[in-house]
Amino acid sequence: MKRTPGKGVDVKVDNVIHEYGDLRVLDGVNMDIAAGETLCVLGGSGTGKSVLVRLMAGLEVPTSGEIQIGGMLVPEYAALPPDEKPFLVSMVFQHSALLGSLTVEENITLRMREHRTHSEKDMHSICEQVLDEVEMGGSNNKLPGELSGGMKKRVALARALAVNPDLLFYDEPTAELDPVLTEQIGLLIARVRRDRPITQVVVTHDMVIADIVADRVAMLGDGRIAEEGSYREFLASPDPGTRSFLEAARVLTSRDQADNKDKTGKDG
Amino acid sequence: MQRCGRTVLNTLSTLGEVLLLLGRSIPGPRSLWRERTRIVEQMIIVGSETLPIASLVAFFIGMVLVVQTADQLVNYSQEVLGSIVGLSMTKELGPVLIAFLVAGRVGSSITAQIGSMAVYDELNALRTMDIDPERYLVTPRIIAMALSLPVLILYADAVGILGGCLAVQLDPAIDISLALFWDNLVSEIAMQDIVVGLVKGVVFGVTIAAVSCAFGLRTRGGTAGVASSTTQSVVWSFVLVIVFDFIIVRMAVLLP
Numbered sequence: 001m002k003r004t005p006g007k008g009v010d011v012k013v014d015n016v017i018h019e020y021g022d023l024r025v026l027d028g029v030n031m032d033i034a035a036g037e038t039l040c041v042l043g044g045s046g047t048g049k050s051v052l053v054r055l056m057a058g059l060e061v062p063t064s065g066e067i068q069i070g071g072m073l074v075p076e077y078a079a080l081p082p083d084e085k086p087f088l089v090s091m092v093f094q095h096s097a098l099l100g101s102l103t104v105e106e107n108i109t110l111r112m113r114e115h116r117t118h119s120e121k122d123m124h125s126i127c128e129q130v131l132d133e134v135e136m137g138g139s140n141n142k143l144p145g146e147l148s149g150g151m152k153k154r155v156a157l158a159r160a161l162a163v164n165p166d167l168l169f170y171d172e173p174t175a176e177l178d179p180v181l182t183e184q185i186g187l188l189i190a191r192v193r194r195d196r197p198i199t200q201v202v203v204t205h206d207m208v209i210a211d212i213v214a215d216r217v218a219m220l221g222d223g224r225i226a227e228e229g230s231y232r233e234f235l236a237s238p239d240p241g242t243r244s245f246l247e248a249a250r251v252l253t254s255r256d257q258a259d260n261k262d263k264t265g266k267d268g
Numbered sequence: 269m270q271r272c273g274r275t276v277l278n279t280l281s282t283l284g285e286v287l288l289l290l291g292r293s294i295p296g297p298r299s300l301w302r303e304r305t306r307i308v309e310q311m312i313i314v315g316s317e318t319l320p321i322a323s324l325v326a327f328f329i330g331m332v333l334v335v336q337t338a339d340q341l342v343n344y345s346q347e348v349l350g351s352i353v354g355l356s357m358t359k360e361l362g363p364v365l366i367a368f369l370v371a372g373r374v375g376s377s378i379t380a381q382i383g384s385m386a387v388y389d390e391l392n393a394l395r396t397m398d399i400d401p402e403r404y405l406v407t408p409r410i411i412a413m414a415l416s417l418p419v420l421i422l423y424a425d426a427v428g429i430l431g432g433c434l435a436v437q438l439d440p441a442i443d444i445s446l447a448l449f450w451d452n453l454v455s456e457i458a459m460q461d462i463v464v465g466l467v468k469g470v471v472f473g474v475t476i477a478a479v480s481c482a483f484g485l486r487t488r489g490g491t492a493g494v495a496s497s498t499t500q501s502v503v504w505s506f507v508l509v510i511v512f513d514f515i516i517v518r519m520a521v522l523l524p
Contacts, residue, residue, distance in 0.1 A: 058395075059392050059395060
């Protein structure tokens, strides 16, 4: 079966405030993401990046403010029956979130199977295709417990791509991965950007990922978007918060690279 | 006083949460048919996790019941031993014993599994795939437990009575024959007694499944949260099983 590629939808975040009890995590976030764009949301731990992406994906409801995807408010979109949704949203989670009792193929085809949108033959063919796309061909019958952290991330990406999403969210897609695997995942996301005209929002604290995949980056600090622009503009930012993040990220990145070289040297 | 009020409110809130989950998860005939594969899978899990330990415990409970009761009746007549053992197993011990075993083994595992899924975003992954976690995870478990527990109770009744028969046959302190024990047992157990035990099974099964799933779904805070939810779900299941046991017994006594 020929699958219709996702076409990309725009995202509009309008003055979003989000609180947990007395703690205000997001304090008036405004953001526009164009259809087909790949935006990296950067920021240190605890700045509310993951909360923002969860709000966009409809997994949490903002305390105030609105988020629109493809011209629809997120709650309106979420309330539509699956077969009436005008576009599809997928998400890759920090811990991969593969269902442990299902095989790789069952995980990838779960949405299609549950909504009975495809025949067994079509689902198998789609699974083969997306597994090849993430360089995990032949792992259809493995259980998530048999996969390494990097492989799980690839399968999670394959599961997200299998439904031809128009909007794809990533919540820390390289968390807990070493620099080599981080770069590999970054290259896969960049390949998705090249091959599919979909909108991608990548939440990360990893500058390597931002460098590889982003059309544009947005820096989250003090609950707001502190800085927006291209990756190069971001690197040249005079903003003290951004500079401090960049300094810390550079230290960590160079330390990671040194560690990796040590490991390679020892292994070799 | 404030703490007491908070405890009462928390208790009512948890009960409400379980009831609401139950209400949302009871399927219509169409979705019941759609979930049949997962229901059968869950029934197999309930059976395989409970049967070995249920066999062992029910067998020994049957024997203990005979030996203890015979000792109490030593100055009276042991002829009523069969009816006492049979009625105790079918009406009370079988259902409650199986409910506790299922709550401890299967219920705790349901909470731990769904709790881990909550902590590691697997429930959110289902939501982003437009799959309702309650339909996908809760409904099959509730139906499977409601169907499995009565069968397990019948099995435990049979094994317990078998254990009792063995004790009658082997224990020198028991004066009656196995035939007399059996005749007394069969003549005194009415179909209504067995049905009450089976009704308890359905109610206990639904209760344990709903409580276990509710505590799993509300899990937060990593592995410590999973451990805490699991302990709470087992405690709540035990308490609610005993409360519903009393209610059913009280209602059964009113039956003609």
